Amino acid sequence: MAIMITDECINCGACEPECPNTAIYEGGIEWTWAGGTSLEQVELEDGSSVDANAPQAPLSDEFYYIVSGKCTECMGFHEEPQCAAVCPVDCCVPDPDYVEAEEELLAKKAWMHNE
Template sequence: MITDECINCGACEPECPNTAIYEGGIEWNWSGGTDLSEVEMEDGSVIDAKEMQEPISDEFYYIVPGKCTECTGFHEEPQCAAVCPVDCCVPDPDYEETEEELLAKKDWMHNE
């Protein structure tokens, strides 16, 4: 997650291999940076992966938890945290996932 200490520098956004990071106020979609064409939601409904979603934050850069793999399978460490000049890219206690879960998510998003 990105905390409210974010200075909106944007250093993190291009580093994300899943395109899970967005500028505050910007809509996002599942297809950006992934191979997904449709996504089954928690309620069982299926949406087009290109369908735009509401921003998670209007003020600061944000990370879409469902697209974040903490760079597992891509890099040794989360690249957003590595480049953040104010250390505001931190683990989200509401979305703790094992390495196996993160790898499965990466494979799901990138059809591997």
């Protein structure tokens, strides 16, 4: 499952540089699929396609947030999610809305990094 940041976040920013997929963004900041990946085009769940460099609306205006579509729980990079490891208030937790098996997370990593 992807990791999420709860509203206990103190906006310290410790998690953001630790993410190997650049899936973590500061509240209010637009994100892109391309950031930290080798993606050029992304096919969305509804079948539409988007330029991976096109800015996307922030998922939170108040706290750091994780784009679940880019989160692999650091699978294939580290033994554990690095955001959770460095978070001083333990607000990086599993997201029950995005449950994925290890194989799915590794496939997502391979897709994002052209492996």
